[in-house]
Amino acid sequence: MKQTTLMYKLVMAVTGLFLCFFLIIHLLGNLQLLSPPAIAREQFNWYSHLLSGNILIKIISYVLYLSIIAHAVYALILTRVNIKAQGSQYVYDKRGQVSSWNSRNMGILGTIILIFLVIHFKDYWYVYKFGHLPLDAKGNKDLYSIVISSFQQGWYIILYELSFIALGFHLLHGFFSASRTLGLYQPKYAKVVRVFGWAYSLLITFGFMLIPLYIYFNFNS
Amino acid sequence: MKLYLKVWRQENRESKGDMVSYVVEGISEHMSFLEMLDLLNERLIQKGERVIEFDHDCREGICGACGMMINGRAHGPLSGTTTCQLHMRSFKDGETVYIEPFRAAAFPVLRDLKIDRSGFDHIIQSGGYISASTGQAPESNSIPIAHETTEAAFDAAACIGCGACVATCKNSSAALFTSAKISHLVLLPQGKLEAADRVIKMVSQMDAEGFGHCSNTEACEVECPQEISVLHIGRMNYQYNKALILKK
Numbered sequence: 420m421k422q423t424t425l426m427y428k429l430v431m432a433v434t435g436l437f438l439c440f441f442l443i444i445h446l447l448g449n450l451q452l453l454s455p456p457a458i459a460r461e462q463f464n465w466y467s468h469l470l471s472g473n474i475l476i477k478i479i480s481y482v483l484y485l486s487i488i489a490h491a492v493y494a495l496i497l498t499r500v501n502i503k504a505q506g507s508q509y510v511y512d513k514r515g516q517v518s519s520w521n522s523r524n525m526g527i528l529g530t531i532i533l534i535f536l537v538i539h540f541k542d543y544w545y546v547y548k549f550g551h552l553p554l555d556a557k558g559n560k561d562l563y564s565i566v567i568s569s570f571q572q573g574w575y576i577i578l579y580e581l582s583f584i585a586l587g588f589h590l591l592h593g594f595f596s597a598s599r600t601l602g603l604y605q606p607k608y609a610k611v612v613r614v615f616g617w618a619y620s621l622l623i624t625f626g627f628m629l630i631p632l633y634i635y636f637n638f639n640s
Numbered sequence: 641m642k643l644y645l646k647v648w649r650q651e652n653r654e655s656k657g658d659m660v661s662y663v664v665e666g667i668s669e670h671m672s673f674l675e676m677l678d679l680l681n682e683r684l685i686q687k688g689e690r691v692i693e694f695d696h697d698c699r700e701g702i703c704g705a706c707g708m709m710i711n712g713r714a715h716g717p718l719s720g721t722t723t724c725q726l727h728m729r730s731f732k733d734g735e736t737v738y739i740e741p742f743r744a745a746a747f748p749v750l751r752d753l754k755i756d757r758s759g760f761d762h763i764i765q766s767g768g769y770i771s772a773s774t775g776q777a778p779e780s781n782s783i784p785i786a787h788e789t790t791e792a793a794f795d796a797a798a799c800i801g802c803g804a805c806v807a808t809c810k811n812s813s814a815a816l817f818t819s820a821k822i823s824h825l826v827l828l829p830q831g832k833l834e835a836a837d838r839v840i841k842m843v844s845q846m847d848a849e850g851f852g853h854c855s856n857t858e859a860c861e862v863e864c865p866q867e868i869s870v871l872h873i874g875r876m877n878y879q880y881n882k883a884l885i886l887k888k
Contacts, residue, residue, distance in 0.1 A: 420840075420887075421844055423843050423844055423846075423847050424847055424852070424853035425843050425853065425877065425880055426884075427853070428853055428854070429881070497853055500852055500853060501810070501811040501812075501852040501853070501855075503745060503850070503852075504744065504745050504746065504811060504812040504813070504850055504851055504852030505743070505744065505745060505810075505811070505812050505852070506743055506744050506745035506746075506747070506748075506812065507743050507749075508743070509709060509712065509740055509743055510646075510648070510659055510738065510740060511646070511709075511711065511712045511738035511740065512712045513711060513712025513713050514712060514713065514714075514808050514810070514859060516713065517713070517808060517859040517862040517863055518810075518857035518858060518859035518862070519857070522855070522856065522857040522858070523810050523857055525855065592856070595856070596855065596856040599856045599870075599873065599874045599877065600854075600856070600877055601877065601878075601881065602874060602875070602877040602878025602879070602880070602881045602882070603874050603878070604871045604872070604873075604874030604875040604877075604878055605871075606871060609871060609874065
Protein backbone atom coordinates (compact mmCIF):
# COMPACT_ATOMS: atom_id res chain seq x y z
CA MET A 420 0.00 0.00 0.00
CA LYS A 421 1.15 3.50 -0.86
CA GLN A 422 2.60 5.50 2.04
CA THR A 423 0.87 8.76 2.88
CA THR A 424 1.86 11.77 4.96
CA LEU A 425 -0.95 10.76 7.32
CA MET A 426 0.94 7.52 8.03
CA TYR A 427 4.03 9.57 8.85
CA LYS A 428 1.88 11.71 11.12
CA LEU A 429 0.80 8.53 12.90
CA VAL A 430 4.46 7.75 13.59
CA MET A 431 4.87 11.30 14.94
CA ALA A 432 1.79 10.91 17.16
CA VAL A 433 2.66 7.49 18.59
CA THR A 434 6.33 8.30 19.26
CA GLY A 435 5.35 11.71 20.63
CA LEU A 436 2.85 10.23 23.06
CA PHE A 437 5.39 7.65 24.20
CA LEU A 438 7.85 10.47 24.90
CA CYS A 439 5.07 12.28 26.81
CA PHE A 440 4.61 9.18 28.95
CA PHE A 441 8.37 8.94 29.49
CA LEU A 442 8.52 12.55 30.68
CA ILE A 443 6.16 11.70 33.56
CA ILE A 444 8.40 8.85 34.72
CA HIS A 445 11.51 10.99 34.25
CA LEU A 446 10.02 13.85 36.30
CA LEU A 447 8.87 11.52 39.10
CA GLY A 448 12.41 10.10 39.30
CA ASN A 449 13.97 13.56 39.35
CA LEU A 450 11.68 14.80 42.11
CA GLN A 451 13.78 12.65 44.46
CA LEU A 452 16.44 15.36 44.11
CA LEU A 453 14.22 17.64 46.17
CA SER A 454 14.57 15.49 49.33
CA PRO A 455 17.04 16.56 52.07
CA PRO A 456 20.62 16.11 50.72
CA ALA A 457 21.58 13.06 52.83
CA ILE A 458 18.46 11.08 51.82
CA ALA A 459 18.43 12.42 48.29
CA ARG A 460 21.99 11.26 47.55
CA GLU A 461 21.38 7.64 48.53
CA GLN A 462 17.91 7.42 47.06
CA PHE A 463 18.76 9.07 43.74
CA ASN A 464 21.90 6.96 43.25
CA TRP A 465 20.00 3.81 44.18
CA TYR A 466 17.25 4.74 41.73
CA SER A 467 19.76 5.39 38.92
CA HIS A 468 21.39 2.04 39.61
CA LEU A 469 17.98 0.33 39.58
CA LEU A 470 17.18 1.78 36.15
CA SER A 471 20.49 0.75 34.62
CA GLY A 472 20.24 -2.84 35.84
CA ASN A 473 16.68 -3.83 34.98
CA ILE A 474 16.10 -5.73 31.70
CA LEU A 475 12.56 -4.30 31.34
CA ILE A 476 13.91 -0.77 31.74
CA LYS A 477 16.61 -1.63 29.18
CA ILE A 478 13.97 -2.60 26.60
CA ILE A 479 11.99 0.57 27.30
CA SER A 480 15.15 2.66 26.98
CA TYR A 481 15.75 1.25 23.49
CA VAL A 482 12.17 2.12 22.57
CA LEU A 483 12.91 5.58 23.93
CA TYR A 484 16.05 6.09 21.80
CA LEU A 485 14.17 4.82 18.76
CA SER A 486 11.22 7.14 19.48
CA ILE A 487 13.43 10.22 19.70
CA ILE A 488 15.18 9.35 16.44
CA ALA A 489 11.94 8.44 14.60
CA HIS A 490 10.18 11.56 15.87
CA ALA A 491 13.00 13.77 14.57
CA VAL A 492 13.51 11.95 11.26
CA TYR A 493 9.81 11.88 10.34
CA ALA A 494 9.52 15.54 11.36
CA LEU A 495 12.22 16.33 8.80
CA ILE A 496 10.50 14.27 6.09
CA LEU A 497 7.16 15.98 6.76
CA THR A 498 8.70 19.44 6.88
CA ARG A 499 10.23 18.82 3.45
CA VAL A 500 6.80 17.85 2.08
CA ASN A 501 5.32 21.02 3.61
CA ILE A 502 7.89 23.36 2.15
CA LYS A 503 7.25 21.83 -1.26
CA ALA A 504 3.47 22.14 -0.81
CA GLN A 505 3.63 25.84 0.01
CA GLY A 506 4.70 26.94 -3.47
CA SER A 507 5.31 30.69 -3.71
CA GLN A 508 5.32 32.92 -0.66
CA TYR A 509 2.76 35.58 0.16
CA VAL A 510 4.01 39.14 -0.25
CA TYR A 511 1.84 40.36 2.62
CA ASP A 512 1.17 37.64 5.16
CA LYS A 513 -1.04 38.02 8.23
CA ARG A 514 -2.05 34.38 8.54
CA GLY A 515 -0.39 34.29 11.94
CA GLN A 516 -3.45 36.03 13.38
CA VAL A 517 -5.58 32.90 13.13
CA SER A 518 -3.43 30.26 14.83
CA SER A 519 -1.13 30.05 17.82
CA TRP A 520 2.59 30.70 17.45
CA ASN A 521 3.66 27.39 18.97
CA SER A 522 1.35 25.35 16.71
CA ARG A 523 3.09 26.89 13.69
CA ASN A 524 6.62 26.51 15.03
CA MET A 525 6.78 22.95 16.33
CA GLY A 526 9.88 22.39 14.19
CA ILE A 527 11.83 25.25 15.82
CA LEU A 528 10.71 24.17 19.30
CA GLY A 529 11.61 20.57 18.49
CA THR A 530 15.06 21.61 17.29
CA ILE A 531 15.72 23.45 20.57
CA ILE A 532 14.65 20.32 22.48
CA LEU A 533 16.88 18.13 20.30
CA ILE A 534 19.93 20.33 20.89
CA PHE A 535 19.14 20.26 24.60
CA LEU A 536 18.89 16.45 24.49
CA VAL A 537 22.35 16.14 22.94
CA ILE A 538 23.84 18.22 25.78
CA HIS A 539 21.71 16.41 28.37
CA PHE A 540 22.73 12.94 27.13
CA LYS A 541 26.39 13.95 26.96
CA ASP A 542 26.46 15.34 30.50
CA TYR A 543 24.56 12.59 32.35
CA TRP A 544 23.68 9.57 30.24
CA TYR A 545 27.14 9.27 28.67
CA VAL A 546 28.96 10.03 31.93
CA TYR A 547 26.89 7.45 33.83
CA LYS A 548 27.24 4.74 31.21
CA PHE A 549 30.83 5.20 30.04
CA GLY A 550 32.51 7.62 32.47
CA HIS A 551 34.27 6.87 35.77
CA LEU A 552 32.13 7.99 38.67
CA PRO A 553 32.98 7.94 42.37
CA LEU A 554 30.85 5.58 44.47
CA ASP A 555 28.58 6.64 47.33
CA ALA A 556 28.34 4.98 50.79
CA LYS A 557 26.11 2.20 49.44
CA GLY A 558 28.45 1.43 46.55
CA ASN A 559 26.25 2.98 43.86
CA LYS A 560 27.64 5.37 41.25
CA ASP A 561 27.36 8.88 42.65
CA LEU A 562 25.32 10.59 39.90
CA TYR A 563 23.84 12.86 42.57
CA SER A 564 27.12 14.79 43.01
CA ILE A 565 27.43 15.30 39.26
CA VAL A 566 23.89 16.71 39.11
CA ILE A 567 24.39 19.02 42.07
CA SER A 568 27.74 20.36 40.84
CA SER A 569 26.50 20.96 37.28
CA PHE A 570 23.59 23.03 38.56
CA GLN A 571 25.90 25.43 40.36
CA GLN A 572 26.62 27.19 37.04
CA GLY A 573 24.28 30.03 36.13
CA TRP A 574 24.52 29.57 32.36
CA TYR A 575 23.64 25.90 32.75
CA ILE A 576 20.49 26.81 34.69
CA ILE A 577 19.48 29.29 31.96
CA LEU A 578 20.08 26.67 29.27
CA TYR A 579 17.86 24.19 31.10
CA GLU A 580 15.09 26.65 31.92
CA LEU A 581 14.89 27.91 28.32
CA SER A 582 14.80 24.34 27.01
CA PHE A 583 11.97 23.49 29.39
CA ILE A 584 9.97 26.50 28.20
CA ALA A 585 10.44 25.30 24.61
CA LEU A 586 9.38 21.82 25.74
CA GLY A 587 6.28 23.26 27.42
CA PHE A 588 5.10 25.02 24.26
CA HIS A 589 5.92 21.91 22.21
CA LEU A 590 3.82 19.74 24.53
CA LEU A 591 0.97 22.22 24.61
CA HIS A 592 0.37 21.72 20.90
CA GLY A 593 1.86 18.25 20.50
CA PHE A 594 -0.27 16.37 22.99
CA PHE A 595 -3.56 17.58 21.57
CA SER A 596 -2.33 17.35 17.98
CA ALA A 597 -1.38 13.69 18.48
CA SER A 598 -4.87 12.90 19.74
CA ARG A 599 -6.35 14.51 16.61
CA THR A 600 -4.02 12.55 14.33
CA LEU A 601 -5.00 9.34 16.09
CA GLY A 602 -8.59 10.16 15.23
CA LEU A 603 -10.23 11.69 18.28
CA TYR A 604 -13.18 13.68 16.96
CA GLN A 605 -15.96 13.46 19.55
CA PRO A 606 -16.38 17.04 20.87
CA LYS A 607 -16.78 15.87 24.46
CA TYR A 608 -13.51 13.92 24.57
CA ALA A 609 -11.68 16.46 22.41
CA LYS A 610 -12.37 18.98 25.15
CA VAL A 611 -11.22 16.57 27.87
CA VAL A 612 -7.95 16.03 25.98
CA ARG A 613 -7.49 19.80 25.57
CA VAL A 614 -7.87 20.41 29.30
CA PHE A 615 -5.76 17.39 30.24
CA GLY A 616 -3.09 18.49 27.73
CA TRP A 617 -2.89 21.91 29.35
CA ALA A 618 -2.65 20.47 32.86
CA TYR A 619 -0.09 17.89 31.73
CA SER A 620 2.08 20.46 29.92
CA LEU A 621 2.04 22.89 32.85
CA LEU A 622 2.90 20.20 35.40
CA ILE A 623 5.73 18.77 33.33
CA THR A 624 7.18 22.17 32.44
CA PHE A 625 7.07 23.69 35.91
CA GLY A 626 8.06 20.39 37.52
CA PHE A 627 11.25 20.21 35.47
CA MET A 628 11.90 23.95 35.81
CA LEU A 629 11.71 23.74 39.59
CA ILE A 630 14.55 21.23 40.07
CA PRO A 631 17.55 23.20 38.67
CA LEU A 632 16.37 26.37 40.45
CA TYR A 633 15.91 24.50 43.74
CA ILE A 634 19.42 23.07 43.53
CA TYR A 635 20.98 26.37 42.47
CA PHE A 636 19.46 28.38 45.31
CA ASN A 637 19.83 25.72 48.01
CA PHE A 638 23.41 24.61 47.38
CA ASN A 639 24.91 27.89 46.19
CA SER A 640 24.23 29.90 49.33
CA MET B 641 -13.70 56.40 -0.05
CA LYS B 642 -10.23 56.37 -1.51
CA LEU B 643 -8.09 53.24 -1.31
CA TYR B 644 -4.51 52.46 -2.21
CA LEU B 645 -4.43 48.95 -3.66
CA LYS B 646 -1.49 46.67 -4.17
CA VAL B 647 -2.67 43.92 -6.47
CA TRP B 648 -0.84 40.80 -7.65
CA ARG B 649 -0.52 40.88 -11.44
CA GLN B 650 0.70 37.81 -13.28
CA GLU B 651 0.42 37.18 -17.01
CA ASN B 652 0.13 33.39 -16.96
CA ARG B 653 1.14 30.20 -15.13
CA GLU B 654 4.75 30.39 -16.21
CA SER B 655 5.46 34.09 -15.84
CA LYS B 656 6.70 35.77 -12.71
CA GLY B 657 4.15 38.01 -11.05
CA ASP B 658 4.50 41.23 -9.09
CA MET B 659 2.51 43.59 -6.89
CA VAL B 660 1.17 46.63 -8.82
CA SER B 661 -0.16 49.77 -7.11
CA TYR B 662 -3.51 51.38 -7.96
CA VAL B 663 -5.32 54.33 -6.43
CA VAL B 664 -9.11 53.92 -6.48
CA GLU B 665 -11.28 56.91 -5.69
CA GLY B 666 -15.05 57.21 -5.36
CA ILE B 667 -15.62 53.90 -3.58
CA SER B 668 -18.94 53.55 -1.76
CA GLU B 669 -18.82 51.80 1.59
CA HIS B 670 -21.87 49.79 0.48
CA MET B 671 -19.94 48.13 -2.36
CA SER B 672 -18.82 44.56 -1.95
CA PHE B 673 -15.11 43.90 -2.33
CA LEU B 674 -15.70 42.43 -5.78
CA GLU B 675 -17.75 45.46 -6.85
CA MET B 676 -14.84 47.65 -5.81
CA LEU B 677 -12.60 45.56 -8.10
CA ASP B 678 -15.26 45.89 -10.86
CA LEU B 679 -15.03 49.66 -10.47
CA LEU B 680 -11.26 49.55 -10.83
CA ASN B 681 -11.55 47.22 -13.83
CA GLU B 682 -14.00 49.56 -15.61
CA ARG B 683 -11.48 52.37 -15.24
CA LEU B 684 -8.68 50.12 -16.49
CA ILE B 685 -10.79 49.30 -19.58
CA GLN B 686 -11.38 53.00 -20.22
CA LYS B 687 -7.64 53.54 -20.07
CA GLY B 688 -7.08 50.60 -22.43
CA GLU B 689 -5.23 48.47 -19.86
CA ARG B 690 -5.72 44.76 -19.17
CA VAL B 691 -8.28 44.14 -16.43
CA ILE B 692 -7.46 42.38 -13.16
CA GLU B 693 -8.80 38.85 -13.51
CA PHE B 694 -10.45 37.11 -10.60
CA ASP B 695 -12.91 34.24 -10.12
CA HIS B 696 -16.47 34.94 -9.06
CA ASP B 697 -19.91 33.55 -9.70
CA CYS B 698 -22.93 33.80 -7.39
CA ARG B 699 -21.70 36.76 -5.36
CA GLU B 700 -23.83 35.68 -2.42
CA GLY B 701 -21.42 33.38 -0.60
CA ILE B 702 -22.66 29.97 -1.69
CA CYS B 703 -20.73 28.99 -4.81
CA GLY B 704 -17.10 29.03 -3.61
CA ALA B 705 -15.76 30.60 -6.81
CA CYS B 706 -14.35 33.80 -5.34
CA GLY B 707 -11.44 33.86 -2.96
CA MET B 708 -8.32 35.94 -2.51
CA MET B 709 -5.91 37.00 0.18
CA ILE B 710 -6.89 40.46 1.37
CA ASN B 711 -4.43 42.15 3.69
CA GLY B 712 -2.76 38.82 4.31
CA ARG B 713 -5.93 36.98 5.35
CA ALA B 714 -8.01 34.52 3.32
CA HIS B 715 -11.30 36.24 2.28
CA GLY B 716 -10.21 39.33 4.19
CA PRO B 717 -10.56 40.34 7.81
CA LEU B 718 -14.08 39.05 8.59
CA SER B 719 -14.74 35.51 9.78
CA GLY B 720 -17.38 33.22 8.28
CA THR B 721 -17.60 35.14 5.00
CA THR B 722 -16.45 34.77 1.42
CA THR B 723 -14.71 37.58 -0.48
CA CYS B 724 -17.99 38.61 -2.15
CA GLN B 725 -19.65 38.99 1.26
CA LEU B 726 -16.96 41.40 2.41
CA HIS B 727 -18.05 45.04 2.08
CA MET B 728 -16.01 48.18 1.82
CA ARG B 729 -17.31 49.43 5.17
CA SER B 730 -14.78 47.01 6.67
CA PHE B 731 -12.00 49.29 5.40
CA LYS B 732 -10.90 52.79 6.37
CA ASP B 733 -10.66 55.71 3.96
CA GLY B 734 -7.11 56.07 2.70
CA GLU B 735 -6.12 52.54 3.71
CA THR B 736 -3.61 50.46 1.78
CA VAL B 737 -5.04 47.06 0.83
CA TYR B 738 -2.92 44.14 -0.33
CA ILE B 739 -4.67 41.72 -2.69
CA GLU B 740 -3.05 38.41 -3.63
CA PRO B 741 -4.26 35.09 -5.00
CA PHE B 742 -4.58 32.04 -2.74
CA ARG B 743 -1.14 30.44 -2.81
CA ALA B 744 -0.18 26.76 -2.70
CA ALA B 745 1.88 24.52 -4.94
CA ALA B 746 -1.35 22.62 -5.70
CA PHE B 747 -3.14 25.89 -6.62
CA PRO B 748 -1.07 27.37 -9.47
CA VAL B 749 -1.88 30.96 -10.42
CA LEU B 750 -3.50 31.10 -13.89
CA ARG B 751 -3.59 34.87 -14.15
CA ASP B 752 -3.64 37.71 -11.59
CA LEU B 753 -5.95 36.52 -8.78
CA LYS B 754 -7.27 33.48 -10.67
CA ILE B 755 -5.99 30.09 -9.53
CA ASP B 756 -6.41 26.50 -10.69
CA ARG B 757 -8.28 24.59 -7.99
CA SER B 758 -8.76 21.37 -9.98
CA GLY B 759 -6.75 19.58 -7.28
CA PHE B 760 -9.97 19.68 -5.23
CA ASP B 761 -11.90 18.12 -8.12
CA HIS B 762 -9.38 15.29 -8.36
CA ILE B 763 -9.77 14.56 -4.63
CA ILE B 764 -13.56 14.31 -5.05
CA GLN B 765 -13.14 12.20 -8.19
CA SER B 766 -10.91 9.77 -6.29
CA GLY B 767 -13.72 8.75 -3.93
CA GLY B 768 -16.01 11.55 -2.84
CA TYR B 769 -19.18 9.90 -4.15
CA ILE B 770 -21.42 6.87 -3.73
CA SER B 771 -20.89 4.45 -6.59
CA ALA B 772 -24.23 2.58 -6.33
CA SER B 773 -27.04 4.00 -8.41
CA THR B 774 -29.57 5.42 -6.00
CA GLY B 775 -32.38 5.71 -8.54
CA GLN B 776 -35.38 7.85 -7.79
CA ALA B 777 -35.69 9.61 -4.43
CA PRO B 778 -37.02 6.89 -2.09
CA GLU B 779 -39.90 7.24 0.34
CA SER B 780 -38.36 9.43 3.02
CA ASN B 781 -39.08 7.11 5.96
CA SER B 782 -37.63 4.00 4.31
CA ILE B 783 -34.04 4.91 5.35
CA PRO B 784 -34.06 5.82 9.04
CA ILE B 785 -31.58 8.60 9.94
CA ALA B 786 -31.61 10.51 13.21
CA HIS B 787 -32.19 14.24 12.88
CA GLU B 788 -28.86 15.06 14.59
CA THR B 789 -27.07 12.85 12.07
CA THR B 790 -28.60 14.57 9.05
CA GLU B 791 -27.73 17.94 10.55
CA ALA B 792 -24.12 16.84 11.21
CA ALA B 793 -23.79 15.49 7.66
CA PHE B 794 -25.25 18.69 6.29
CA ASP B 795 -22.84 20.83 8.33
CA ALA B 796 -19.98 18.96 6.64
CA ALA B 797 -21.64 19.12 3.22
CA ALA B 798 -21.86 22.91 3.55
CA CYS B 799 -18.24 23.17 2.32
CA ILE B 800 -18.21 25.26 -0.86
CA GLY B 801 -14.70 24.25 -1.90
CA CYS B 802 -13.35 27.81 -2.05
CA GLY B 803 -9.84 26.80 -0.96
CA ALA B 804 -9.44 29.29 1.92
CA CYS B 805 -8.41 26.40 4.19
CA VAL B 806 -5.48 25.57 1.91
CA ALA B 807 -4.58 29.24 1.43
CA THR B 808 -4.35 29.97 5.14
CA CYS B 809 -2.64 26.71 6.12
CA LYS B 810 1.09 26.99 6.75
CA ASN B 811 1.40 23.51 5.19
CA SER B 812 -1.06 24.17 2.35
CA SER B 813 -3.01 21.17 3.54
CA ALA B 814 -6.37 20.20 2.07
CA ALA B 815 -7.33 18.25 5.20
CA LEU B 816 -10.38 20.37 6.08
CA PHE B 817 -11.83 20.17 2.57
CA THR B 818 -11.25 16.42 2.22
CA SER B 819 -12.42 15.60 5.73
CA ALA B 820 -15.64 17.59 5.24
CA LYS B 821 -16.53 15.40 2.26
CA ILE B 822 -15.53 12.20 4.08
CA SER B 823 -17.58 13.19 7.15
CA HIS B 824 -20.58 14.12 5.04
CA LEU B 825 -20.65 10.72 3.34
CA VAL B 826 -19.67 8.48 6.26
CA LEU B 827 -22.43 9.87 8.47
CA LEU B 828 -25.15 8.78 6.04
CA PRO B 829 -26.26 5.14 5.58
CA GLN B 830 -25.62 5.21 1.81
CA GLY B 831 -22.07 6.42 2.35
CA LYS B 832 -21.03 3.99 5.06
CA LEU B 833 -20.67 1.01 2.69
CA GLU B 834 -17.62 2.33 0.84
CA ALA B 835 -16.18 4.28 3.79
CA ALA B 836 -12.85 2.42 4.13
CA ASP B 837 -12.04 2.42 0.43
CA ARG B 838 -13.07 6.06 0.07
CA VAL B 839 -10.96 7.46 2.88
CA ILE B 840 -7.81 5.67 1.73
CA LYS B 841 -8.25 6.83 -1.86
CA MET B 842 -9.04 10.43 -0.94
CA VAL B 843 -6.21 10.79 1.57
CA SER B 844 -3.74 9.35 -0.98
CA GLN B 845 -5.06 11.74 -3.63
CA MET B 846 -4.46 14.70 -1.29
CA ASP B 847 -0.77 13.79 -1.25
CA ALA B 848 -0.69 13.12 -4.98
CA GLU B 849 -2.04 16.62 -5.71
CA GLY B 850 0.85 18.13 -3.76
CA PHE B 851 -1.06 19.37 -0.72
CA GLY B 852 0.82 19.30 2.59
CA HIS B 853 -0.23 17.42 5.70
CA CYS B 854 -2.31 18.71 8.59
CA SER B 855 -0.43 19.87 11.68
CA ASN B 856 -3.59 20.94 13.54
CA THR B 857 -2.92 24.66 13.77
CA GLU B 858 -6.69 25.03 13.24
CA ALA B 859 -6.26 28.19 11.17
CA CYS B 860 -8.54 26.66 8.50
CA GLU B 861 -11.59 26.60 10.75
CA VAL B 862 -11.14 30.30 11.55
CA GLU B 863 -10.95 31.31 7.88
CA CYS B 864 -13.60 28.90 6.52
CA PRO B 865 -16.60 30.88 5.19
CA GLN B 866 -18.86 27.97 6.18
CA GLU B 867 -17.16 27.52 9.56
CA ILE B 868 -16.54 23.83 8.93
CA SER B 869 -15.24 22.27 12.15
CA VAL B 870 -11.69 20.94 12.43
CA LEU B 871 -13.19 17.96 14.26
CA HIS B 872 -14.02 16.62 10.79
CA ILE B 873 -10.25 16.22 10.33
CA GLY B 874 -10.27 14.09 13.48
CA ARG B 875 -13.06 11.99 12.03
CA MET B 876 -11.19 11.60 8.73
CA ASN B 877 -8.10 10.44 10.65
CA TYR B 878 -10.25 8.03 12.67
CA GLN B 879 -11.77 6.61 9.50
CA TYR B 880 -8.32 6.37 7.90
CA ASN B 881 -6.74 4.60 10.88
CA LYS B 882 -9.71 2.22 11.08
CA ALA B 883 -9.39 1.46 7.38
CA LEU B 884 -5.63 0.81 7.76
CA ILE B 885 -6.23 -1.64 10.61
CA LEU B 886 -9.19 -3.48 9.09
CA LYS B 887 -7.96 -3.55 5.50
CA LYS B 888 -7.47 -7.07 4.18
